[in-house]
Amino acid sequence: MDKKTEQKKVFLEIVQQLRQLIKMEKIQAGEKLPSERVLSERLGVGRSSVREALRSLELLGLIETRHGGGTFLASTHKHQLVEILSMFILEDEKSKKDVELTRQIHEMEAIRVISCTEILRTLPVWDSFFVKLEIEGTINCRDILRELLITTGNRLSLKIWFQLAAYDGDRLNRNSTEDEKLMIQTMLKSMQLGYEKEALKAYEQWMSTVQSI
Amino acid sequence: MDKKTEQKKVFLEIVQQLRQLIKMEKIQAGEKLPSERVLSERLGVGRSSVREALRSLELLGLIETRHGGGTFLASTHKHQLVEILSMFILEDEKSKKDVELTRQIHEMEAIRVISCTEILRTLPVWDSFFVKLEIEGTINCRDILRELLITTGNRLSLKIWFQLAAYDGDRLNRNSTEDEKLMIQTMLKSMQLGYEKEALKAYEQWMSTVQSI
DNA sequence: TCAAAAAAGTGGTCTGACCACTTTTTAACG
DNA sequence: CGTTAAAAAGTGGTCAGACCACTTTTTTGA
Numbered sequence: 001m002d003k004k005t006e007q008k009k010v011f012l013e014i015v016q017q018l019r020q021l022i023k024m025e026k027i028q029a030g031e032k033l034p035s036e037r038v039l040s041e042r043l044g045v046g047r048s049s050v051r052e053a054l055r056s057l058e059l060l061g062l063i064e065t066r067h068g069g070g071t072f073l074a075s076t077h078k079h080q081l082v083e084i085l086s087m088f089i090l091e092d093e094k095s096k097k098d099v100e101l102t103r104q105i106h107e108m109e110a111i112r113v114i115s116c117t118e119i120l121r122t123l124p125v126w127d128s129f130f131v132k133l134e135i136e137g138t139i140n141c142r143d144i145l146r147e148l149l150i151t152t153g154n155r156l157s158l159k160i161w162f163q164l165a166a167y168d169g170d171r172l173n174r175n176s177t178e179d180e181k182l183m184i185q186t187m188l189k190s191m192q193l194g195y196e197k198e199a200l201k202a203y204e205q206w207m208s209t210v211q212s213i
Numbered sequence: 214m215d216k217k218t219e220q221k222k223v224f225l226e227i228v229q230q231l232r233q234l235i236k237m238e239k240i241q242a243g244e245k246l247p248s249e250r251v252l253s254e255r256l257g258v259g260r261s262s263v264r265e266a267l268r269s270l271e272l273l274g275l276i277e278t279r280h281g282g283g284t285f286l287a288s289t290h291k292h293q294l295v296e297i298l299s300m301f302i303l304e305d306e307k308s309k310k311d312v313e314l315t316r317q318i319h320e321m322e323a324i325r326v327i328s329c330t331e332i333l334r335t336l337p338v339w340d341s342f343f344v345k346l347e348i349e350g351t352i353n354c355r356d357i358l359r360e361l362l363i364t365t366g367n368r369l370s371l372k373i374w375f376q377l378a379a380y381d382g383d384r385l386n387r388n389s390t391e392d393e394k395l396m397i398q399t400m401l402k403s404m405q406l407g408y409e410k411e412a413l414k415a416y417e418q419w420m421s422t423v424q425s426i
Numbered sequence: 427t428c429a430a431a432a433a434a435g436t437g438g439t440c441t442g443a444c445c446a447c448t449t450t451t452t453a454a455c456g
Numbered sequence: 457c458g459t460t461a462a463a464a465a466g467t468g469g470t471c472a473g474a475c476c477a478c479t480t481t482t483t484t485g486a
Contacts, residue, residue, distance in 0.1 A: 056272040070467060102370045105318060155308075262471080279479080282436070
C-alpha cells in the first residue's frame, strides 16, 4: 500500500526530513537552520530540491530567510496560513456581501464571548474608549472592532478577521460619525454590564448604519 | 514605502503572477497549466524559480503535478495542507483549540441563521436527516454540519469552514454514537421549529461530547 | 485500419556558476 | 593593545544546462 504516496513527491519527503531535523536538533523559533548547501549534503539531495522545500515552507510563513544571512525558524504568530488561504479564497469569492457577513460573524461572536466573561468585559480598555468618545467625540471604528477580536484571545479568529476587514477598506477604517456615537456607547456599556443581547442589538444597529455609508 | 515588501520575495511575485495568469487565461479546476519551461520563458525567469513557486502552491494543494503529464489546477483542496500545517502549527494545543472554536463559531452562526429563517428551517433536507437517524440509527457528523453551512448560502463562511473542518479530521468525519443521537435530534427539531436558543444549547451539548472523543 | 515504435513534451533532479548580501576573520593603523 | 577598515568566507537568489523518467503525441509499418 501507499505506493502512490511514497514513490512520488520526493520534495515532500524533504519537508518531512526538515521537520525531523528541526526536532532532532531542537531548533527553537527564531533560531537558525543549517544552510541550503549543508542541508543539501546532509539529506543527500540537490540544493535546488532543498530550496523547493524551503520555499514552500516560507510561503506558509513557517521559516524566514534573510539574503546572505541564513534561514530561520519562524515564530508561530508569523504563520501566513490565513493570509495565503484568503489570497485564494477571497479572490474567487467576489461576493462582498459574504465577506461583510462573515466578518460580522466573528465580531458578534467576540461580543458574545466578552459579554459572558467577567474578566473580559470589565477590562479597563473599554472605559478608555468611553473617555475617548467623550473627549474627542469620535473614535476609529476599526480600532474598536479589532480590540473586540483581540480581547477574545482567539488568534485564528483574529487573523481571519484581519483579512476580511482589509477588504472593507476605508469604510471600516475611519472615525465614527455623530450618529454612530450613541450606538457604540450602548454597545460597549451593555457589554460591560454583561447584557449580551443588548450589546448585539446595538452592534447590529451600528452595522446597518455603517452599511449605508 | 514598501521597500522591504517589494525588493524581497521575488519568488512570491511569481506566485502572484501565476495567479494572475490563471485568471487571465481563465484556467478552470482540473485544467492544465503551461509547462514549467513555457512559464519560465513567459515570466522571464529561470525554470528553477518557477518550480519553487509551483512547489509552494502544490504544498498548499492548489495545483497538482503529474510526472511527464503536466501541471494542473487542483479541483478541490487536498489534504496536503492539513498534513503540513498539523506538523508545524497544530502541535501547539492553543492553536488546535482556536481552530475548533473558530469552526464552531461558523457552525453556530449557521444554526442561528437557519433557525430564524422560515424558508431555511423548513427545508426537507432536515427531515431526511431524521429519517436516516431513525432507520440507520446513526449519521455522519460532518455531513450534518456541512449541510448547515451550505444552507446558509454564505459561500465564504462555507469555504472557511471546510478548511477548519479538515483539521479535525476523523474526529468529525465519522458516524454519530448512540449518545449523540438525542442531541442531534433535539438540535434539528429545535431548529426546524425556530427555537434558536434550544438548538444552540443542543449543539453545544453535542460538541462537548464530540470533544471527549 | 490499427498497433507498435519513434518522437516530442513534461516534470524531477542534480550540478555548476555567478551575483548580492551578511557575517566572520584578518590585517592595518593609531 | 584596541579599534577600525579591508578581505575572506558563508549564505541565499537566480539562472543555465544537462540528464532521467514518465506521458502524450506523432509517425511508421505491417
